Amino acid sequence: MKRLASLLLVSVFAGAITLGAYKLFFEKENFTIISQENNGGVVNASYTPTSARGSGINEVDFTTAAENTVNAVVHVKNITLSKGPKTIFDVFYGTGGTAVPQVGTGSGVIISSDGYIVTNNHVINKATQLQVTLNNNRTYNAELIGTDPNSDIALIKIDTNEKLPYLAFGDSDHTKIGEWVLAVGNPFNLTSTVTAGIVSAKARNLGKNQSFIQTDAAVNPGNSGGALVNTNGDLVGINTAITSQTGSYVGYSFAVPSNIAKKVVQDILEYGNVQTGFMGISPAPVNTRDAIEKGINNIDGVYIELVEDESAAQEAGIVVGDIIKKVDEIDVHKYPDLTGYLSTKRPGDTLALVVDRDKELLTLPLILKERQSLVVPEMGLEVKNLTEHDKKVYKTNSGVKIIGVPERYRGYGLSEKVIVKIDDHEIGNIDDAYTAFGGISKYGKTVIFMVGSNGERDRLIFQ
Structure with a gap:
């Protein structure tokens, strides 16, 4: 019995020594500080750094933008008549065959309470009849006001006695890569449909020196002509195209910037056609052997290879070899940056060009002229x-x-x-x-x- 008591006492002392050594040498202090200065409580419960802007997508509210947008996006139906195959009676009587109606669909955005609607030119192209269905399922015949195939923008109008919900144009020049956007369309006559994504790139060129906003918001056939809005509900683009080998969305979609669409609409209403201001320059092509040999393949800006006689550029003092770095407050990294901004201007508008000439930055005022060719x-x-x-x-x-x-x-x-x-x-x-x-x-x-x-x-x- 005495031996058992001795063993128990030794075990207790050994455990106490072990615990004391751990506390003294290994355990770190971890405590919470509570301060009551200025009558406010501050508790630091974690030492992990966090973003000052919150937790990302969970902090972004899409509901207000969606609610303000869906009723201003419409379904557009394009009805065209084409000649069907000739029958034996057409051959016998010399007629041209029966007219067969072809139906195409897309979306549009109401931009005024009295019924003006922006859509894509390819949505209404060759239409013999246009119909617009609002988000409340009311259908109206529409009149074509004007088009601009170069920007793929068209303006149509419906007549109604009621005031319509509409979207105001935002400033697409100030959209930022990584900014959240919503793509709102009316595909397949399902009423307005909303998808979300971010601005993936700006000034994308799809082959005609156009300048598109690229997003990863899902856009499918039928969404063409719909709205691209930011989280404030501002209209920053008109959804226009996707790149896909299947014809369906695979991760890339493109929108005409709102500043270009706004200017096209204003020109159509004021002049009946689009007023385009021209500089009269030709840029050096990139990704070519000649560009590599000249050392201009990776230049940040637009390298000028040709200045037309009596053009706005020549009168402004621009010469071959100048590199355009900036126009007004817009940075120019590639040619679509420049053409996209010029698409928002008219003949007679004055621009401030910043050019690199022999590694010296010059600011040149330039007055745009009408198209010369x-x-x-x-x-x-x-x-x-x-x-x-x-x-x-x-x-x-x-x-x-x-x-x-x-x-x-x-x-x-x-x-x-x-x-x-x-x-x-x-x-x-x-x-x-x-x-x-x-x-x-x-x-x-x-x-x-x-x-x-x-x-x-x-x-x-x-x-």
């Missing part, structure tokens, strides 16, 4: 307005100069000729040429009157 329909010739020098050389005060000829017309000696007349239409400028070539019939004969640099006069019969 374009490609005419039907024949595809590129023509430009005459400069004062051209008028002296060709001894004519009117006409347009041919500066680009498609391959199929290369053997006709058209390059550098001046077109002065098409049939009975006198050609004064590129707008006259565009209208005259647009009226050429595929089944008739057209006579094009031209002047050469030596004063010789030619006629080309086009049929």
Whole structure:
């Protein structure tokens, strides 16, 4: 018994020594400080750093933006009539076949309480009838007001006695990469549908020097023409396109920036067409052998390879080799940054350009001019307005100069000729040429009157 008591006493002392050693040498102090200064309690219960902005997506409220948007997004139905296959009766009676209605659908955004609606040009293209269904399932016939194929924006209108909910244009120049956005559309006539994502990139170019906002908000066929809004409910874009090998959404969608869409709408309402301001420059192509050899392949900015005569750029003092770094307050890293901003401007607007010339930054004021060249329909010739020098050389005060000829017309000696007349239409400028070539019939004969640099006069019969 005495031996058992001794063992128990030794065990107790050993445990006490072990616990005391752990407390003294190994255990760290961990305590909570409570301060009551200024009558307020502060408790530090964790030593892990946290974001000052909260826990991310759980802190973002999409509900207000969605509630303010869904009723302003509509379903747009495009009805076109196309010729169906000929029957034996059509052949016998010489008719052209039965007209077959084709239906296309998309979305649109109401931008005024009296019924003006923005959508995509490709949604309403070639329509013989347009119908708009609101989120309350009321359907109206719509009138086409105007379109701009270059930006893929169209303006339509419905007439109603009630005041309609609408969205105001936001400032797309101030959207930021990583910012939360909602894509709101009316696909498949399901009433308005909302998806969320972030701004993935800005100034994306899809092949025509356009400038799109890229997002990862899910957009599918039928969403074209719908709204891209930020978490405040501001309209920052018109959903336009997806990139997909299947035709369905795979992670990338694109929207026309609201500043471009707003300017197109204002031009259509005020002028009947889009007023575009031009600088008159051509950038050096990137990712080419020539660009690599010149050392300009990875330049941050737009390297100017050509300055047109009597253009806004030439009058501003811009020269070949300048690198555009900034326009007004917009940083320019690539050409779509520049073209996207220019799409919001008109002839006569003044810009402040910051250019890098031999590693010296210069600020040059530039006044945009009207378009000086374009490609005419039907024949595809590129023509430009005459400069004062051209008028002296060709001894004519009117006409347009041919500066680009498609391959199929290369053997006709058209390059550098001046077109002065098409049939009975006198050609004064590129707008006259565009209208005259647009009226050429595929089944008739057209006579094009031209002047050469030596004063010789030619006629080309086009049929």
